[in-house]
Amino acid sequence: MMYAVALILTHAVGLSLTATILIIGVVTLAYCYLGGMKAVVYGDAIQMGLLLVGLVICLVVGLDRLGGWHAFTANVDPARLVAVDYSGFGLGDDNGFGFWPMLIGGLFLYCAYYGADQSQAQRLLSARDSTTVRRTLLANGLIRFPITACYCLMGLVLGTLAQQGSGPVAEAIAGEPDLLVPMFIRNGLPAGLTGLLIVAIFSAAMSSVSSAINSLSAASVEDFIVGGRDVSDGAYMRASHAATLFWGIVCLGLAFVTGHLAATLIEAINKIGSVFFGPLLATFVSAILWPRIDARGANAGLVAGVAVNVALWLFVPALFWFWWNVTGALACWAIAGLTSRAGPRAHAPRTAATLDWHWPSVTLLAAWFVAIVAFASALPLMLRG
Incomplete structure (x- = not known):
């Protein structure tokens, strides 16, 4: 994520990639070091507000440059x-x-992201309780789509604008789509708005990086340094x-060696995540619901699931990477079950947890899913008339 945003900002402000990575990394590390989890949560809330402001600005200015909504729908x-x-x-x-x-790969991906990923958990x-x-997750499930739809609409507007013109912005969409927004910010906005949007992009980077650093730190301290001892x-x-x-420092170092892994940065980020999310979800589900899978089996399954996904990445390019979330989970469960069954059992089986389904929320989210699919399916007709 640090590399991705640094690449964007390099073209927006003219700084070198090295300098941009260092600025993002050092500033984020400073407030994580000083503020801990509270700094991450409050920082994320402020940064989300900045991103939404930037989204509205780009969308409004882009539509104005195109000549309005009707010009957009006529030319998209x-x-x-x-x-x-x-x-x-x-x-x-x-x-x-x-x-x-x-649908299927995304179900595994987002269950892992919101249920087992330390940065979210x-x-x-x-x-508080x-x-x-429950209310936070429900609100996220309801609000996420409208915000994502607005981001996609902004991309459609700016892409249509680029296709109608010439120069750096038009060249960006033909070459590197990731540069479309930063080049529009640099060339298509007044100076004051350009500064605000650059701050919004920096905020996006710091929000993601701060969560990663803080979650890695928390897990490391609890599992390897404290280890259950009273300190x-x-x-x-x-x-x-x-x-x-x-x-x-590790995140900073990795940002310098990250290269292009996919056609766009959003694909690259999710492609990397899809290698790990399936096995991660399977491990947590095993710990909660399948008492006969022991720690030895869970570890073996986790490693096997990641290995299977890496092998698919390297040798089976025909399989779309969203399926890795499923293949990794299935491989993890299979190896974890076989390993636990084959070896001697060190402890008595655990008791499976009881799931507390909140059916009003489940029903509301299911209805919202159907509405989203219906809206997305009808989108071409709505925009083109």
Whole structure:
């Protein structure tokens, strides 16, 4: 994420990639080191506000440059309006972003992201009570689509604007789509708005990086340094500071060696995540619901799931990467079950947890899902009339 945003900002402000990575990394590391989890949560809330302001500015200015809404709908590429493709299964040469790989693979991906990823789970564990956690997840499920739809609409507007003109912005869409927004910010906005949008992009980077650093630090301290022992607050704080500094430096170092992994940055980020999210979800589900899978089996399954996905990445390019979330989970469960069954059992089986389904929320989210699919399917007709 640090590399991705640094690449964008390099073209928006003219700084070198090295300087941009260092600025993002050092500033984020500083407030993570000093502020901890509270700084991450409050910082994320402020940064989200900045991003939404930037989204509205780009959308409004882009529509104005195009000549208004009617000019946009008259000139937008019809192929770009197809949001749901029921024909693609992510196999062979068909469109990987089809309905079924996105639905099934996305289910595994987001269950892992919101249920087992430390960067998200630590926010939920910081909530006041379980009711707050439920309301937070419900609000996220309801609000996420409108915000994402606005981002996509902004991309359609700016892409249409680029196709109608010439110069750097028009060249960006033909070469590197990731540069479309930063080049529009640099060349298409007044100076004051350009500065505000650059701050918004920096905020996006710091929001993601701060979550990563803080979650890595928390997990490292709890699992490897404290390890269940009773330590003083002072010792715990020193360990947390040391872990935060260490992981901040690691993230900075990795940002310098990250290259292009996909056609666009959003694909690259999710492609990397899809290698790990399936096995991660399977491990947590095993710990909660399948008592007969022991720690040895869970570790073996986790490694096997990631290995299977890496092998698919390297040797089976015909399989769309969204399916890795499923293959990794299935491989993890299979190996974890076999390993646990084959070896001697060190402890008595655990008791499976009881799931507390909040059916009003489940029903509301299911209805919202149907509405989203219906809206997305009808989108070409609505925009083209």
